Amino acid sequence: MPDRRSEIVDLFVRDLDKIELPPHDRWRPAHRKESYFAKTSRYVLYAGGVTAVLIAALIVGFGLRDRNSQATASPSPTPAFITLPLPASSPPATPSPAATWSLSTAPLGAIAVACGSVTGYASDGAQMLLTLGSGSMTTQYHLEYHFASVRPPADIGDRFASKTDQLVQVYGRQVPASPGSANAVRLRDFTATRVTTCSPTLSVAPAAFTGFVLPPDCAYVRPPALAFDQSERSFDCPGGTLLAVETLAPAFRQQGWISCATGPGRGYWKKDATLLVVQQVANDRPLLVQYPGTTSCP
Amino acid sequence: MPEITVERWQELYERAFPQVYRALVAATLDRDRALDGLHDAFEEGMRHLPSDDRNLEGWLYRVALRKTRRGLFRTARETVMTERSADDPVIRVLQRLEIGELLALLSERQRTIVVAHYYLGLSQEEIAKALGLRRGTVSATVSQSLARMRREGAEHA
Numbered sequence: 001m002p003d004r005r006s007e008i009v010d011l012f013v014r015d016l017d018k019i020e021l022p023p024h025d026r027w028r029p030a031h032r033k034e035s036y037f038a039k040t041s042r043y044v045l046y047a048g049g050v051t052a053v054l055i056a057a058l059i060v061g062f063g064l065r066d067r068n069s070q071a072t073a074s075p076s077p078t079p080a081f082i083t084l085p086l087p088a089s090s091p092p093a094t095p096s097p098a099a100t101w102s103l104s105t106a107p108l109g110a111i112a113v114a115c116g117s118v119t120g121y122a123s124d125g126a127q128m129l130l131t132l133g134s135g136s137m138t139t140q141y142h143l144e145y146h147f148a149s150v151r152p153p154a155d156i157g158d159r160f161a162s163k164t165d166q167l168v169q170v171y172g173r174q175v176p177a178s179p180g181s182a183n184a185v186r187l188r189d190f191t192a193t194r195v196t197t198c199s200p201t202l203s204v205a206p207a208a209f210t211g212f213v214l215p216p217d218c219a220y221v222r223p224p225a226l227a228f229d230q231s232e233r234s235f236d237c238p239g240g241t242l243l244a245v246e247t248l249a250p251a252f253r254q255q256g257w258i259s260c261a262t263g264p265g266r267g268y269w270k271k272d273a274t275l276l277v278v279q280q281v282a283n284d285r286p287l288l289v290q291y292p293g294t295t296s297c298p
Numbered sequence: 299m300p301e302i303t304v305e306r307w308q309e310l311y312e313r314a315f316p317q318v319y320r321a322l323v324a325a326t327l328d329r330d331r332a333l334d335g336l337h338d339a340f341e342e343g344m345r346h347l348p349s350d351d352r353n354l355e356g357w358l359y360r361v362a363l364r365k366t367r368r369g370l371f372r373t374a375r376e377t378v379m380t381e382r383s384a385d386d387p388v389i390r391v392l393q394r395l396e397i398g399e400l401l402a403l404l405s406e407r408q409r410t411i412v413v414a415h416y417y418l419g420l421s422q423e424e425i426a427k428a429l430g431l432r433r434g435t436v437s438a439t440v441s442q443s444l445a446r447m448r449r450e451g452a453e454h455a
Contacts, residue, residue, distance in 0.1 A: 005416075008444075012417040015397035019320040022333060027315050028308075029337035 059179065112187060114139065115169040115198030121160040129184055130156065130192065132168060141170055142177065142184035143192055152192035169195045211274055212288070215251045221285055230292075234285040244286035245278050252276075260297030270297050302347045310354050311340055318358045321417050324401055325410040326366060327389055335362030356420050360428040363410060400447040408443040415440055 021027075119138055120131030127144040143152065149172075159166045172190025177183070214220065218237035225232040237247045245267040252259070252269045257276065260268035265280035275294035279287045302310070315336065322332035339361035348357055392398035401409050410429070414420045415436075422440065426433040 009416050009419075011397050012413070015392075015395040016320045016324050016413075016417050018395060019323050019392055021316055021319060022329070026333065027312065027319075027336075028340055 112174045112185060113169075113171050114141070115167060115195065118156060118160050118166050118168055121157050123157055128152070128156070129181060130168065130170070132170070140181070140184040141192075142181045142186040143170070143172075143190055144186075147172075147188045147190065148192070149189050150191045150193070153194050156192075156194070167195050167198050169193055169198050211271060211290070212252070212255060212257070212269075212276055215248070218247070231290045233288050234281075235288060236285050241280045241282075241284065241286040244280060248278050268298060270294070302349070302351055304344065304347070306351070307343050307347055310351055311343065311358070314355050314358055317418065318355050318362065321355075321359055321413045322362055322366075323389075324392065324397075324413045324417065325363070326406065327392070327402070327409075329386060329389065331366045332362070335364075335366035338362065338365035353420070353424060355418050356414070356424055356428050359414060359418060359420075363429075400450070403446055403450045404443050408439055408446075411436055411439045412443045 114132055116132035116134040116139075118130065119133035120129070120140065122129045126146070127142065129140055129142055131138050131140045133139075145151065156166065156168065170187065170190060170192045172187030175186050175188050177186045214235055215237070218235055220233050221236045222234040235244075237244055239247050245262060245265065249259070249267065252267075255271075257269040257271045260270050260275070262268070267278040269276045269278070273293055275291040275298070277287075277289040277291070279289055281287055319332055319336055322335060323329050326332055326335075336358065339358050342361050342365070343358075348354065393402055401412070404412065411425055411431075414425045414428070415422065420428065422433055422436045425431070426436045429436075
């Protein structure tokens with residue numbers, strides 16, 4: 001046995017260089033022949049993938065169709081607005097601050113406020129289905145935790161399981177229901193808090209367009225676009241959009257609105273806690289934009 | 299250091315193939331495993347070209363060895379291969395050679411390190427890096443392997 005490094009290296013090289021090499025055409029990998037099983041599996045995987053994509057597209061398509069059927073195209077430049085169907089009667093003239101809605105028919109984008117005892121609960125860690133009841137009326141809410149303004153109490157489920165009475169108040173912006181919970185009221189930017197007392201009513205307070213009646217020769221021309229923080233309506237008056245600010249001014253004053261300011265193509269009017277803005281719109285009808293909860297002029 | 303292109307990679311692979319293939323056969327005592335591992339290493343290089351051509355033999359050797367050890371049926375495969383290698387004419391020739399007889403006395407891990415050191419010319423540092431071992435482990439393995447080859451070789455002689 002050689003014991004010096006160079007001799008060992010020589011031995012390795014001398015002997016291992018005698019190992020026969022494979023034919024040169026086998027030095028690189030050939031396209032490996034695919035077994036019948038592997039080929040079948042591959043086709044099945046491809047077919048499964050295509051099917052999954054088609055199903056996903058169908059789900060998305062149906063979701064969009066449902067959404068479109070609930071909300072027609074909004075004339076608002078603000079895409080977040082959801083438009084309500086135009087009432088058959090004349091535009092709302094009653095200066096009531098807010099209407100009471102059944103939750104199941106509440107307008108999308110409206111703020112839902114509800115309080116009641118918990119009569120149903122299910123959660124998968126990412127979302128919960130919470131049923132609040134008052135008397136014989138129950139409503140289910142679909143609350144996804146990542147949309148919560150404040151994390152809901154973690155022990156709602158435990159208390160429900162132990163049949164401990166609890167009152168919960170939810171507050172949030174209503175959005176289209178998810179396909180998996182079509183009957184539940186789905187909320188965004190919500191809070192769900194346990195309360196000791198509440199008026200156990202289920203109600204929604206939409207930012208209804210109210211408080212101003214157009215002059216007799218003017219008319220609303222499109223359904224209102226309602227959202228929880230502002231609402232819009234297009235209207236038409238003699239003189240068109242260019243004279244809209246001046247045309248409405250007498251009616252505002254007559255109905256007790258106070259002029260805040262008049263800017264280029266805009267007029268600002270204030271009454272109680274509501275701000276109304278008359279706004280020219282290029283190549284379109286003028287707009288009335290209502291900002292509820294505004295206590296001061298801009 | 300010029301970047302390796304696909305064409306350059308193929309050229310370097312062709313140049314390194316004989317030495318790395320023989321080293322893999324000596325380490326695994328299985329020419330099919332050696333060839334499969336090299337093919338996999340070639341494809342790996344096509345997908346992720348090495349950053350430079352320094353120590354390309356070491357890179358191929360390491361990747362090929364790793365590929366030969368991967369898989370759900372590794373143990374069963376190695377058993378079958380070891381049994382089959384007795385019938386392999388190439389392995390029979392190797393085992394008749396002096397170095398073949400000596401390598402047969404070692405474990406596959408010892409053969410892997412000894413062949414890398416004495417045939418591919420990798421330093422102990424390079425072997426340690428390539429195989430994910432400590433340098434001391436490589437050094438000890440080389441010493442133990444040489445001692446065993448010396449002892450057993452003397453007995454056989």
